[in-house]
Amino acid sequence: MLERMEITVDDLRHLVSERALTGETMLLNMGPQHPSTHGVLRLLLELDGEVIVNCIPDIGFLHTGIEKNMEAKNYIKATVMTDRMDYLNTVGNNLAYALAVEKLLGIDDIPERAQIIRVLLAELQRIASHLVWLGTHALDLAAMSVFLYCFREREMILEIMEMVSGQRMMTTYIRPGGLWRDVPPGFADAVRRFVDYFPARIDQYEALLTENPLFIQRTKGIGVLRREDAIAHGATGPILRGSGIKYDIRKARPYSGYETYDFEIPVRPEGDVYARYLVRMEEMRQSLKIIRQALDRLEKTEGQPVRTANRKFVPPPKSELAHSMEALIHHFKYWTEGFHAPKGAVYAAVESPRGELGFYIEGNGGPQPQRIHARTPSFANLQLLPLMAKGHMVSDLVAIIGSIDIVLGDVDR
Amino acid sequence: MDAYLTDVVIPTLQQRLAAAPQIFRDEVSFVVPPERLLEAARLLRDELDFDALLDLTAVDYWPDGQPRFHVVYQFYSYTHNVAVRVRVPVAEDAAEVPSLVAWYPSANWYEREVWDMFGIRFTGHPDLRRILMPYDWVGHPLRKDYPLGYEEPQFTFNFDDIERRKPRPRA
Numbered sequence: 218m219l220e221r222m223e224i225t226v227d228d229l230r231h232l233v234s235e236r237a238l239t240g241e242t243m244l245l246n247m248g249p250q251h252p253s254t255h256g257v258l259r260l261l262l263e264l265d266g267e268v269i270v271n272c273i274p275d276i277g278f279l280h281t282g283i284e285k286n287m288e289a290k291n292y293i294k295a296t297v298m299t300d301r302m303d304y305l306n307t308v309g310n311n312l313a314y315a316l317a318v319e320k321l322l323g324i325d326d327i328p329e330r331a332q333i334i335r336v337l338l339a340e341l342q343r344i345a346s347h348l349v350w351l352g353t354h355a356l357d358l359a360a361m362s363v364f365l366y367c368f369r370e371r372e373m374i375l376e377i378m379e380m381v382s383g384q385r386m387m388t389t390y391i392r393p394g395g396l397w398r399d400v401p402p403g404f405a406d407a408v409r410r411f412v413d414y415f416p417a418r419i420d421q422y423e424a425l426l427t428e429n430p431l432f433i434q435r436t437k438g439i440g441v442l443r444r445e446d447a448i449a450h451g452a453t454g455p456i457l458r459g460s461g462i463k464y465d466i467r468k469a470r471p472y473s474g475y476e477t478y479d480f481e482i483p484v485r486p487e488g489d490v491y492a493r494y495l496v497r498m499e500e501m502r503q504s505l506k507i508i509r510q511a512l513d514r515l516e517k518t519e520g521q522p523v524r525t526a527n528r529k530f531v532p533p534p535k536s537e538l539a540h541s542m543e544a545l546i547h548h549f550k551y552w553t554e555g556f557h558a559p560k561g562a563v564y565a566a567v568e569s570p571r572g573e574l575g576f577y578i579e580g581n582g583g584p585q586p587q588r589i590h591a592r593t594p595s596f597a598n599l600q601l602l603p604l605m606a607k608g609h610m611v612s613d614l615v616a617i618i619g620s621i622d623i624v625l626g627d628v629d630r
Numbered sequence: 631m632d633a634y635l636t637d638v639v640i641p642t643l644q645q646r647l648a649a650a651p652q653i654f655r656d657e658v659s660f661v662v663p664p665e666r667l668l669e670a671a672r673l674l675r676d677e678l679d680f681d682a683l684l685d686l687t688a689v690d691y692w693p694d695g696q697p698r699f700h701v702v703y704q705f706y707s708y709t710h711n712v713a714v715r716v717r718v719p720v721a722e723d724a725a726e727v728p729s730l731v732a733w734y735p736s737a738n739w740y741e742r743e744v745w746d747m748f749g750i751r752f753t754g755h756p757d758l759r760r761i762l763m764p765y766d767w768v769g770h771p772l773r774k775d776y777p778l779g780y781e782e783p784q785f786t787f788n789f790d791d792i793e794r795r796k797p798r799p800r801a
Contacts, residue, residue: 231757277762282778285771289778320655448681448708451736462708469711561654564685564704564715577702579689592685592704600739629762 232273233263242270245611249278253357253615256625258599262611269614272606274599279629284589291555291584292318292393300387302591303627305346308338308378309569311391316472317565317576318393321558326525330518331395332474337408337511338381338390339473339567340504344415345374346570347497354494354619355426358435363425370418373411380404394531395524405515412508419501426494436491440605440617443488450604451597454572455500456621459493461486466568478507490620497622500570530556555584564592571595571622595627631656634710639678643714646673659715664727667718671733680705680714683730686740688720688748692774697721699750703730720750729755747772769798 236242243264249257257278263271283302287295299310312335319327352367375385381400382388390397426432442452447460457464465482467475483499485492524531528547537544550556558580566575572594581587598621605621606614635658640651647670649660662670674680685704692698699720706713718727729752730737741752742761749770752758760767769776784792 277764280762282771285778323655449735451682451684464708562659562702562715563655563657564713573684575685575704577685577687577704587691588687588689590685590687596739597736600736
């Protein structure tokens with residue numbers, strides 16, 4: 218047996234208070250296998266009674282080397298890796314990656330229909346992701362029924378995802394240059410059914426939670442994050458908006474035609490768990506508003522292409538392969554070597570349900586990227602946990618983790 | 631491109647840091663040597679209103695690149711809605727960059743990640759431990775000379791066996 222190195226309190230001396238060294242406060246390990254940490258997050262807590270003096274997050278249990286894997290593939294094959302990062306926002310991850318690759322390649326003729334479908338699916342996915350957040354967050358705070366309702370509605374969205382891509386979660390539907398293919402017949406009807414059904418369900422969740430005194434007691438004034446801290450610590454998404462900053466990438470740096478949709482950015486000034494709850498609930502309503510507009514546009518663009526016209530970056534239609542030599546060459550080159558990207562670095566970001574999801578891609582002139590880095594929102598947002606948790610009870614920590622809405626696949630990549 | 635970027639940020643940085651802007655796909659980046667990074671951060675935060683450091687990562691140009699690494703900073707200004715990138719070249723034998731944690735607290739975990747993945751040290755970082763890999767890991771996985779290998783799950787009964795065959799970076 219090889220000698221194993223152990224981490225002792227001495228190695229963490231700079232992170233805990235003096236009182237921990239004399240045994241006056243207690244060090245408690247929470248996780249990685251703990252239901253309220255929403256995955257494999259380990260927290261080392263320094264406790265004075267039940268009050269948190271210090272909180273030291275330990276991440277990396279779900280690290281799978283996705284960035285390294287993507288760098289070893291060509292740009293097309295790396296697309297499938299993006300699904301696996303934030304497994305609640307797979308379409309959004311595809312979109313962020315596709316936008317970054319398109320920016321690097323200089324593709325600017327993504328057809329309107331593809332953009333509409335991208336927006337529509339990204340907003341559906343946002344609702345699905347928020348439903349998982351709401352269900353598990355409420356479950357952590359002992360509201361069992363909300364969890365069951367949320368997963369019932371999420372199932373409808375996953376069925377729509379399965380309809381368009383054949384997969385419930387790992388869709389790989391949005392690809393550099395456009396989409397995999399057009400949406401199937403019956404797609405618009407399925408989405409419309411959901412859009413008509415869902416508003417009453419949001420009212421139902423709100424009836425269960427928003428005015429619920431138990432829920433309010435557990436969330437109001439808990440985990441308060443000041444505006445300046447949120448910016449300095451790199452928080453994005455609902456956490457930033459819950460701290461009173463009206464900032465959304467869909468408005469500030471619009472992509473895929475978001476500037477043409479009519480929607481509001483919900484903001485709350487309080488900065489506590491309850492404010493983040495209200496922001497996300499309103500975001501679901503705004504997403505529905507965007508989906509309704511996208512559905513109307515979808516009808517008007519029936520039959521239009523969903524991929525760029527440049528055959529160097531997208532596969533040619535199968536029907537052309539039998540009689541066009543050029544299409545056959547494009548097909549062969551695309552699926553074997555892939556396309557070459559120029560030297561240079563780009564950064565493209567989208568508003569994921571959790572915040573700013575950005576891809577930093579550096580091309581080296583060949584078919585494989587020199588570097589792909591995913592700026593994931595959960596990683597940056599989780600950094601704020603020690604700051605927010607200090608001085609609260611252990612049970613409040615559960616509420617705070619839930620309100621950050623971390624996905625450990627997104628944190629660890 | 632935003633007027634604030636072209637009229638204020640680029641000329642100021644160009645003049646104060648003596649660095650030429652590189653513009654690619656409407657994104658601006660500046661190459662700044664490690665010893666002037668703190669000066670650049672102070673200039674960006676206090677004078678040019680770049681209040682957030684949104685992303686920090688590194689790129690490895692092994693085997694041909696000279697110097698081997700670039701550390702890449704993505705600064706963003708909420709006030710003016712503009713972004714600017716700063717690239718810091720770092721040689722392999724002196725892989726050290728001043729830490730920005732005191733200026734931008736968000737740099738904390740990102741610098742730990744770069745140390746973990748690339749082996750670039752950040753001087754003045756309050757807590758430079760590995761973050762994603764296990765604390766006793768050898769090597770830095772995102773370096774280009776680190777093999778992308780298959781790894782067998784390690785249990786107590788086959789620990790020694792696997793420990794011997796584990797992929798290691800080439801010396």
